[in-house]
Amino acid sequence: MNGAESLLRTAAAAGIRVCFANPGTTELPMVAALDGDSGIRPILCLFEGVCSGAADGYARMSGDPAMTLLHLGPGFANGIANFHNARRARSAIFNVIGDHASWHLASDPPLASDIESLARPVSGWLRSADPRGPLGRDAAEAIAAARSGTIATLIAPHDAQLVEGAVVESVEEPHPAPRASSAAVEASARLLTRAGKGALLLGGEGLSERGLRAAARVAAATGCTLWCDTFPARLERGGDLPHVERVPYFPEGAIELFAGFSTVVIAGTRSPVSFFGYPGVPGELIGERTETATLALPEEDVGSALEDLADAIGGGETRSAPVAPSERVQRPTGPLTPESVAAAIAGLQPEGAIVMDEGLTSARAYFATAANAPRYSYLTLTGGAIGQGLPCATGASLACPDRPVIALQADGSGMYTLQALWTQAREGLDVTTVILSNRGYQILAIELARTGIVEPGPGCRSLTDFDPVPDWTQLARGFGVPAVAVEDAEGLWRELERAFAESGPHLIEVPL
């Protein structure tokens, strides 16, 4: 068994099942090892940004680490933007990058570069393997690190992959997340039971079913309201789950929101900050007149902390009453607007759906409209690096092949990694992509307007408007995904019904 084989078998023994891959010559021993009975299925992507975004979606939905195999510095670099999002989502990812044979690196061949410098900003664990191996042991340590919610990147020289006599290594069992302190529970209980308006701000595991049910007990007992990060990695929603609201995106709205609370308890996330810094507007969104306490850090056992808090306060269990399908939303008619599009999707989305929302400005109505949809998982763009939606939906579908996936996709962001559609076609994934096509970078136009440029000149407009208008139906068909454009809400309803009834990928272009 050579180093590459031992690496793969170590990963397989630790429960890794798929590898999102775009390998090259320096990864050939890994490619050859994937041909055997390694227990790991390679998933080819036509661009590394698809690999990294798919790994993120897979990790968010499976709970297991996702694996990638990427080619040298430039191949890894193509994946960095979506690794950035995965880092912000605390997704568990194990990256393997092939490197030149160690004896060749000093010659500075054309594809050589400083891979560590490229990988460090997104990697919580990073190692250049010893060219003599053993790669299996490096893999075991990397996977153990990834399981704590980080990106572990292993740079594997070509010669290390070829070392013979390697063995399968065992991967340390995952450590349970550390328990939040009883002092934190007591301080949080004190704050929320005090007079005045309280809020409980949730992130991470606080947005799992367990976390939400415990949070609802706290809310029922104290009258506090439940909030979550503006961009949660994964939020369980719908059915009889308690509602949480997202913190507003623009800082002015968020600051006003938190100014209305005398106390805020934070669980599974950090004290919220503005996405961008605007002159004259504070970056910290909770003002000094609001008292805050941190119940549990993202890396702590947030679910248990919320249950401890509910027990301390004495909150009993509550459940939202599920809403009958006929009452969920009014079936939309007429022109396509963010509201009618939201109503069509929320009205039809099947039980157990996974909704990946990179709809940005055009999807603003969806979150509120879909509050009463049947149970679903809601994923968002955690790190702001656009081009995450189509890949993340692809990976989520591979993690949960029995659940329908819906990608709400802004057109500008979708352009970044549209090659994901090909992997959806090849793997026959049950992903319905709804392109919210406003033919431009609308968020940039909004930000320009905020600075006072309401009527931008031709230079600005050339940077925000898409002219010529891309035709997403042709792009999707070019990758093998059936596609249609709709003209009104009735058409969207009809095409969504068809897409949800058929297996395999579909794309619906919605001009807005």
Added chain:
Amino acid sequence: MNGAESLLRTAAAAGIRVCFANPGTTELPMVAALDGDSGIRPILCLFEGVCSGAADGYARMSGDPAMTLLHLGPGFANGIANFHNARRARSAIFNVIGDHASWHLASDPPLASDIESLARPVSGWLRSADPRGPLGRDAAEAIAAARSGTIATLIAPHDAQLVEGAVVESVEEPHPAPRASSAAVEASARLLTRAGKGALLLGGEGLSERGLRAAARVAAATGCTLWCDTFPARLERGGDLPHVERVPYFPEGAIELFAGFSTVVIAGTRSPVSFFGYPGVPGELIGERTETATLALPEEDVGSALEDLADAIGGGETRSAPVAPSERVQRPTGPLTPESVAAAIAGLQPEGAIVMDEGLTSARAYFATAANAPRYSYLTLTGGAIGQGLPCATGASLACPDRPVIALQADGSGMYTLQALWTQAREGLDVTTVILSNRGYQILAIELARTGIVEPGPGCRSLTDFDPVPDWTQLARGFGVPAVAVEDAEGLWRELERAFAESGPHLIEVPL
């Protein structure tokens, strides 16, 4: 005038005319400044890998520095692969990355990351600007650095862009490249006039018209043969220019080639090394029994050095006789093969064309076939980071709007940055893209075969074969580029004639 305006006006005063851009909120003051009479035209790309590849092509063809405007760490990261190629091409590029306002960065907002760590591997000059400015002075220093053939990256905090009272700074005049030493000229002359077979290996400015004509005088006087890098950044070819041959790609062939020479003189490049390291095969391609001398380093004045060498040896001027159009190639008929495709393109390419060759395995016949084409510029994938062809062709066309551009594009590599087609459509660029569609990563299959895996199993095949087969005509039309697929050499000839006769972009898919 604020910092952003002073930066742009400083760049405009230094001769920068276009800016390949994909900006976001942290670059808004730059966007607003591009709206004024800055003298710089923004060129929107739908993905940053298109910006960086286009900047490379622009710099290679214009001789002026190219400029980009990119959004934070992830936006820059999307451009790294093509910056890697540009670095290997010694292209002059001035990057501006907006960063968060300095006072906001400590809050670690979602889009924050270590931009310097990402930028360092591809940047010969790198600076995080002082948030108090002056940005114009930083820009002046960056542009001066870029002019020496490097990538200069300026990280400009949002507050630095907004500082008022800024001024236009003057950019230092470019230093002439240092002259090669007379000792180097004498040593080279001694080697090439000695008995035995000699070779002159050229790169960089050695492949300009001036360098080639001087090299031809050396060859005529000494009998040495002329060679160039396997992947030259820019090679002038055709017409009455002297022929040079490319060093073979695989090390076995290159080592055999150089073993046949007793002396090799190197001008404008480095001693050649294998693209990848293969066990048991040397990485250095020139063996110890061949004596070498370096006439001029890439950063030295290679053209003058070659002229000095020709003078020292006493070589008179020579010119290849141009070949009549009717004799250039035989008009191909029948099935589409690398040979018939090469004959059709070489037979029809217009005078003054720019040929960007990212055809990889399928374009192997083109270089020899097109030796007698009318004068053209030949660009290749310098750094091995695939996805460079379509963007580089786009930038080359913007630099030379009066010259037809031909992109010989492998399908697997083309997938990486296909969004470049949209910028070609928007700007109405005269680019004819020929997709050499072998429906897979053929180079990987060849490399597998070299390791003995001639009949790969399903795991390997899933990583090398494209199934479903992407339809490039639909993809191109989706971006607004007229496209057609051809079935035989006659069809290709007909469609090339049509594309060369019409202005604007065209795409021809050639199944192989």
